[in-house]
Amino acid sequence: MHRKSLAYPYLIWAALFIVVPLLLIVYFSFFKEGHFTLQSYQKFLEDYYIKSLFRSIELAFISTVICLVLAYPLAMILSGKEMSNKQIILLLVVLPMWMNSLLRTYAWASLLENNGVINNMLKTLQLPTIKFLYGNGAVIFGMVYNFFPFMVLPIYNVLCKIDGSLVEASYDLGADKITTFRRVILPLSMPGVITGAVMVFMPALTTFLITRLLGGGKVTLIGNIIEEQFTRTRDLEFGSAVSMILMIIVFITLSFMSKKDSLDKGGGLF
């Protein structure tokens, strides 16, 4: 009963629905109407597309940094506290992850709209309205809001696993809090930080929802371009090529993470 063959149904399924589709993307990126061509990749080298690639990386990077700055202190506070409060706060942080990201983003959109809740409050207070939405800032904000829990969890996990006696030893040897943090806690927490950073950077890089809802027409990221190719322009080959480029970036980011062995050293999500 407990045999390898149990996995065969899955293997067939995986081969058909995971491997083959990916191979299709590779194929379509290199072949147009049956001929091998690099035309699809060449198209990507146009200014418009390169710009949006860099913009995507830039925005994703900024969002990751902001998430890190906000999440690390929270994780530190959480890992220090004692039992009952901790559970509830942890649950509150994790809860949004379980909710539909579309709805969460939409919620912010309706809040920040020119006619939205915040601006209406400002109006009644006779203050000038602020144009929150539609622009890089709104997109960064949306990314940070959406992916914040993914940064908190790994850091929290790794901070919990730090051996308390190491910290105590550091104090005993005369180090003050700042030095202890800098030399003991921070380096030990790095695996979690890296996991968190990757778990924010990757979805931020590839999202198209957030830019659609919060960015208006002005912000075009890689995700949007890919989506366009498959719904409007119907340029499958180009869309596949862009997807390939995206996958390569993701792959590089991931190998960076596994090099640091962060998953093994307790920086995992669970």
Next chain:
Amino acid sequence: MYAPIVLLMVFSFNNSKLPIWNGFTVNWYIKMFNDRGIQQAFMYTLIIALISSVVATIIGTCAAMGINRMVGWQKNMVMNITYIPLLSPDIVIGISLMMLFSVIKLPFGLPTLIVSHITFSIPYVILSVMPKLKQMNYNLYEAALDLGATPWYAFKKVIFPEIMPGVIAGAFIAFTLSIDDFVVSFFNKGAGVDTLSIKIYSMARKGVNPTINAISTIMFTTIIIILIGINLKANKKVRDTRI
């Protein structure tokens, strides 16, 4: 953090389309219940989530048990394939599946949606069951066989109870992922089939519509209730075993 969600819920009771409070009303909820499109989307979402989570759990649990017995390069390769859907951006999964379905001429609609959802759910089930398998003492299973149990009986009485938490967690994750999914469904749906997420998206594109608030409020409260319920149950178990 929760501000927008709370506001969304509050305004679902608002008697006006604009976010200016104009009196309490459940009009939007009534509208929501009467809307055929929303009803359909809800039914589809539920059906897809149920079918895909059940199938994914079955395939995934069997797969986890099979993978557990693998060694070396076979195991590595299978695990790597398993990680692909987990780590790939959802757009890539969505479009790759869409292209596959176009090529093999599978009709878009319920079948493609269910297949897509199963595909991205199975890895989570596997990852959820595997740790439990590893923790389990395999000798118990062999002991049962030695004592004369058939493999199926031994499985039912020894292995299955041990991996139950993992299986249930995996099923729950699969179910939630299916309900929440937008991107993969977006690319793989048929002309008439909408999931709740897609329906909300198309409504949101046309402008603010408090019916969306009503839908979201219900979705949020349901999830909150389920999660709190699970947490309470887990805490209760811990408290019971402690005594």
